[in-house]
Amino acid sequence: MPGRRNTRRVGIADVASMAGVSHATVSRVMNGNTTVDADIAARVRAAALELKYKPNPVGRSLALGKTDTIGIVVPDLSNPTFQAILRGLSIAAARDGYRVLIADSSEVSSEEAILAGEARRRCDGVVLCAPRMSDAELEELAPTLYPLVLINRTTESVPTPSLVVDYGQGIQELAAHLVELGHRKLAYLTGPDRSASNVQRLRGLEKFTAEFPNVELQFIPGGNTFDAGFESSDAVASCGATGILVFNDVAAMGLLSGLSQRGIRVPEDLSLTGFDDMPFARYTMPPLTTAAVPISDLGDLAWRRMREQIQTKDAASPTNYFPPRIELRGSTGPVKA
Amino acid sequence: MPGRRNTRRVGIADVASMAGVSHATVSRVMNGNTTVDADIAARVRAAALELKYKPNPVGRSLALGKTDTIGIVVPDLSNPTFQAILRGLSIAAARDGYRVLIADSSEVSSEEAILAGEARRRCDGVVLCAPRMSDAELEELAPTLYPLVLINRTTESVPTPSLVVDYGQGIQELAAHLVELGHRKLAYLTGPDRSASNVQRLRGLEKFTAEFPNVELQFIPGGNTFDAGFESSDAVASCGATGILVFNDVAAMGLLSGLSQRGIRVPEDLSLTGFDDMPFARYTMPPLTTAAVPISDLGDLAWRRMREQIQTKDAASPTNYFPPRIELRGSTGPVKA
């Protein structure tokens, strides 16, 4: 005997027998099918109300071939960026009656494909958030989980809707801003090596170097945490650069704190930029010059792209690039005379 | 014809016919039933592998009466506290092969019951996070979604596992700390009126007042945002108190910023406490004295309580109280002579 009948819940059959009709008719009434006689419909509705009947979503999903659920695979839920995307996605999807199922890969790239596949089987579509897997693996995986939206990653051969933040563009603009302020010796405090968005920043900086050959740019190994930024302050202080581009706001705040502890003033002695424009970036001392990424819009748009695929079979799906918006604040200033 | 057969996926029948056995046998093999002949099992596994067959979770859920999914209902995903709980819950549940489905009520209390009911029907259990609904409504709802874990809320008549952070205790200790430093005029910068955790802080402060009748305590309307804290700085500066208890860290940081802009020094002129110990609390200038709430443990424990209910039918379930841990940092100091 499959299932458990001990906690027997009220099913469509109960409503049917109470209303004296077949369960097919109950189903028609519940789904607003108008070909049902008004009297019978009323009787069914009364019975459903009295029994507090609510259709079982699992049975419904099986029959309909849809679950009204989408999955999101994130590398790490503790990352504020992914939290913001999740929030935007969840709220947007909820507006259309869809729910979001979470799968956290804990940064383990080998888990991602499995999680994504499993999520796809449970859900009507999958949002893959900054996957760590290789390009080859991604290309192979993408078609198998068709209603798919990529975030901060693109595919070459397979056409997949994709939303990418143009980190390269953002860091170029920040660097150009420093140059404009007179800085000629810059340093980039890098993010995690395996991070795709770090690679994009590096590419942006290559373009920057090509454009400004007379500006010196060095690279200092950093990280994406407050402590990583904090601990880099010695290296930064002694590198001779006057303008520091930091991987993200969190690390920049750490660096800011480390520098202030060493008596190095920002922006008088050193100019500093972050990346992300997280909520507190405007409240640090001094407020952080940074590049704002419209992340909750990202989640929102991810849902819209998903919905397009679910509703219409039309997979016309270009990549959307999000150019960050530069926020000029107090952590950057003219180079010291 | 239910479902869509256009994108026909490989089912158990395909594996069965390829392996030359009945689908019942395939099911037995897939579920590790040992009563299957080794040769046949190997043949089935080979077929499944070649066809890349993975059991359909929806069909499986229908037959098994379980979905390996739990739902979480939160008032607002943009709140860092709920994000942390979600993260802890999601990671802990994933360890046991469970996924988490999100339902965001957007602070609309009337939506909560509906969302929770719907989530329960889709999932094997529900975590209700700081529900805004009335006590009466909660009592009525609780039994209908039996495997239930409450966070920051308790029930009276219905026994329900419940995890509550003892905000009252935390703020009492913070207040006592200020008294110890010599402060005799305190002020509490309140949180949102409708917030249950604000009410708990107020109750804690009542006890505090009873215990320290010679200490003056006044209440200043505040909020839970940085800007609310910032804009309260005038009221705080002119209230005459020397020790300020702020609803949470975010508002405390706003207040800190507003005070520093007015030239009021912390802790020399004014002592300040926050609440939550969010990641940046230790990095403000000065670092914030606050009460640490072990929120990701909360998510972790929520899953453990949930698992107890799902696995054993034993609903022995006391309320767990989490006393916050006081973090003494630089934002509090001896009262000015």
Next chain:
DNA sequence: AGTGCGTGGGGAAACGGTTTCCCTTGATGT
């Protein structure tokens, strides 16, 4: 009055699995 047609609703199949029941088959013992 008989036939044609439209409509509403019941029966049954389908969705994709799991599990029970029962029968077959092979082995063992006498």
Next chain:
DNA sequence: ACATCAAGGGAAACCGTTTCCCCACGCACT
């Protein structure tokens, strides 16, 4: 050689819903 038994696999029921198919009924028209 026959009876008994255990093991293993197939048929069918079941989970809860939607939808197709078809029948019965009523109405209008010839």
